[in-house]
Amino acid sequence: MKRVQFEHSAVPYLFIAPQILIICIFFLWPAAQALYQSFLLEDAFGMSSQFVWFRNFEDVLSSSSWTRSAIFTVVFSVMVSVLSIAISLFLAVRADEVIRGAKSYKTLLMWGYAIAPPVAGLLGIMMFNPLMGDLYKAFNSFGFEFNHIENANDAAFIVILIAVWKQVSVNFIFFLSGLQGIPKSVQEAATLDCKSPERRFWTITFPLLAPTTFFLLVINLTYAFFETFGIIDVSTKGAPGGSTATLVYKVYVDGFLGADMGGSAAQSVLLMIMVSVLTVFQFRFIERKVHY
Amino acid sequence: MATVTLNQAQKTYPNGFKAIHGIDLKIEHGEFTVLVGPSGCGKSTLLRMIAGLEGISDGEISIDDKVVNTVAPADRDIAMVFQNYALYPHMNNYDNMAYGLKNRGYSKAEIDTKVREAARILQLEDHLERKPRQLSGGQRQRVAMGRAIVRQPKVFLFDEPLSNLDAKLRVDMRLEIKNLQQRLGITSVYVTHDQVEAMTLADRLIVMNGGVAEQIGSPIDVYEKPASQFVAGFIGSPAMNFLKGKVSDDKKHVTVGDGVELELDHDVEGGREVTVGIRPEHLQMHNDGNGRIDAGVRMVESLGAETLAYLDFGANADNVTLRLQGTHQFAQGEKLNLSVPADKIHLFDIETGKRI
Numbered sequence: 001m002k003r004v005q006f007e008h009s010a011v012p013y014l015f016i017a018p019q020i021l022i023i024c025i026f027f028l029w030p031a032a033q034a035l036y037q038s039f040l041l042e043d044a045f046g047m048s049s050q051f052v053w054f055r056n057f058e059d060v061l062s063s064s065s066w067t068r069s070a071i072f073t074v075v076f077s078v079m080v081s082v083l084s085i086a087i088s089l090f091l092a093v094r095a096d097e098v099i100r101g102a103k104s105y106k107t108l109l110m111w112g113y114a115i116a117p118p119v120a121g122l123l124g125i126m127m128f129n130p131l132m133g134d135l136y137k138a139f140n141s142f143g144f145e146f147n148h149i150e151n152a153n154d155a156a157f158i159v160i161l162i163a164v165w166k167q168v169s170v171n172f173i174f175f176l177s178g179l180q181g182i183p184k185s186v187q188e189a190a191t192l193d194c195k196s197p198e199r200r201f202w203t204i205t206f207p208l209l210a211p212t213t214f215f216l217l218v219i220n221l222t223y224a225f226f227e228t229f230g231i232i233d234v235s236t237k238g239a240p241g242g243s244t245a246t247l248v249y250k251v252y253v254d255g256f257l258g259a260d261m262g263g264s265a266a267q268s269v270l271l272m273i274m275v276s277v278l279t280v281f282q283f284r285f286i287e288r289k290v291h292y
Numbered sequence: 293m294a295t296v297t298l299n300q301a302q303k304t305y306p307n308g309f310k311a312i313h314g315i316d317l318k319i320e321h322g323e324f325t326v327l328v329g330p331s332g333c334g335k336s337t338l339l340r341m342i343a344g345l346e347g348i349s350d351g352e353i354s355i356d357d358k359v360v361n362t363v364a365p366a367d368r369d370i371a372m373v374f375q376n377y378a379l380y381p382h383m384n385n386y387d388n389m390a391y392g393l394k395n396r397g398y399s400k401a402e403i404d405t406k407v408r409e410a411a412r413i414l415q416l417e418d419h420l421e422r423k424p425r426q427l428s429g430g431q432r433q434r435v436a437m438g439r440a441i442v443r444q445p446k447v448f449l450f451d452e453p454l455s456n457l458d459a460k461l462r463v464d465m466r467l468e469i470k471n472l473q474q475r476l477g478i479t480s481v482y483v484t485h486d487q488v489e490a491m492t493l494a495d496r497l498i499v500m501n502g503g504v505a506e507q508i509g510s511p512i513d514v515y516e517k518p519a520s521q522f523v524a525g526f527i528g529s530p531a532m533n534f535l536k537g538k539v540s541d542d543k544k545h546v547t548v549g550d551g552v553e554l555e556l557d558h559d560v561e562g563g564r565e566v567t568v569g570i571r572p573e574h575l576q577m578h579n580d581g582n583g584r585i586d587a588g589v590r591m592v593e594s595l596g597a598e599t600l601a602y603l604d605f606g607a608n609a610d611n612v613t614l615r616l617q618g619t620h621q622f623a624q625g626e627k628l629n630l631s632v633p634a635d636k637i638h639l640f641d642i643e644t645g646k647r648i
Contacts, residue, residue, distance in 0.1 A: 185378035188345050193392035195366035203391070207382045
């Protein structure tokens with residue numbers, strides 16, 4: 001095929017220059033820095049450093065704390081994504097059916113979106129404060145021996161609860177607009193063809209929401225991976241014993257608190273690789289199957 | 293086969309707007325009924341009330357003598373064809389047609405027989421594996437029809453099914469629908485704003501206006517004896533001409549325009565002010581000067597098979613349409629000599645618009 005060459009002018013480059021600049025300064029440069037640092041072994045004060053090739057990576061991959069954090073991250077991300085998608089889908093379907101006061105319901109359900117993750121984390125942890133937390137008291141008065149300060153599962157429960165609560169409003173907005181995008185006549189045709197509302201939902205509404213759901217799955221996994229940092233830092237700080245530290249949080253703990261710059265950089269490089277693989281996988285293999 | 297009975301069926305929206313003001317109607321077995329009217333007249337609302345997609349505020353709707361006011365749409369044994377097809381975009385055409393049967397618990401073999409039979413009738417056999425978006429508008433509408441006929445429902449409901457199709461396809465599909473309905477003999481209710489569809493498809497025509505059935509009758513009855521000025525103006529294209537007139541003292545003539553006297557075929561109270569309706573095709577042109585009316589030509593439109601001339605009738609009647617067969621050449625301002633047979637003159641009350 002013959003390619004047509006047009007006269008080039010500098011103007012288009014000027015238009016994309018700010019974006020390119022931002023990517024270079026805030027992404028490529030730090031990424032390169034991290035990659036370089038991951039090959040170094042530094043002392044705690046940064047006074048001397050030594051090039052050690054892949055030793056940092058070997059250390060990270062063989063450490064049990066990293067493996068545990070990786071497992072927690074996967075469990076945490078899947079739980080947060082699945083739960084927040086399921087809950088917001090349920091809420092969106094219900095809110096879409098409401099006729100009286102529909103606007104108020106919808107606005108109230110969207111409000112959570114305006115809350116910053118650290119604030120959500122703070123609210124959450126205050127509710128589970130052993131001295132004054134209402135939920136802490138409520139759980140224990142029901143006979144659960146709830147103690148997130150010592151019990152890793154209880155701590156994970158709190159982090160997941162906060163992260164899901166924070167994300168439900170975002171998903172709700174997308175599901176609601178997705179539902180409103182389904183032609184009314186298609187839904188009406190379905191009411192003539194199928195009596196059971198549940199069956200109608202699973203055979204018509206849900207498949208038609210598949211593109212929205214897939215998009216939200218990507219968004220939510222990314223959210224659970226990266227944006228929950230604020231929630232974790234304010235609520236559990238990875239406690240007890242690093243059991244609620246996601247990989248991102250562990251990078252911060254090891255690098256900035258533990259002063260192991262090389263190990264922390266190696267972890268972030270591993271994270272970069274995981275995210276790239278995940279992205280390629282999502283868009284290559286899944287996206288094709290969810291469109292109609 | 294089924295009957296549909298409406299007994300003072302009414303629809304009032306929560307905001308107080310009354311869309312349907314009590315309609316009484318009985319649709320017989322296998323009858324093709326067309327609801328026609330301008331937008332906002334309530335024809336679609338009425339259809340949706342029969343379908344169960346809109347609630348019934350007052351009165352009763354029955355299918356086969358069973359009141360269905362509170363019966364779920366899926367249990368009314370009806371099938372509906374929508375204006376924008378309303379096919380399920382994520383299912384292929386086979387599944388689109390099979391969906392309603394699957395939900396009613398038919399066996400796989402039964403479903404397959406019924407879907408393939410419908411596809412054969414509608415010439416869709418080669419398209420069953422495709423998704424709706426891969427089909428043209430006409431084919432999609434056929435799939436929508438297929439979805440309706442596979443169930444062999446008691447009643448077919450059509451909500452302006454041809455409005456989204458282009459002119460030629462609309463004529464083809466119109467004939468196809470008529471043909472299919474006659475072959476299957478299923479009671480049908482069809483909503484349209486297109487009077488050609490209304491006239492050609494209907495066994496019985498219901499002309500609606502402002503939530504009221506203005507006239508119910510056979511298409512020819514409605515055309516020949518419109519019950520009101522609204523019906524007269526709505527049915528027939530180009531629309532009927534309306535002139536202000538006054539009945540003469542001998543009760544046998546009506547005066548229009550600049551003192552033109554037209555003969556009537558029945559007696560009307562002398563001196564009464566009326567609206568006179570004359571269809572464009574009922575004005576007859578005379579070359580021998582025997583007509584009672586003289587009118588100047590303002591504009592001419594030639595359509596090939598027929599010619600429309602817009603005439604000046606004098607006072608209060610400056611745009612009267614004349615429809616003539618074949619092609620005619622007129623100069624602007626040319627005087628034509630015309631007449632109207634007495635039985636083609638329609639009189640309407642000035643206040644109520646009712647036929648006199």
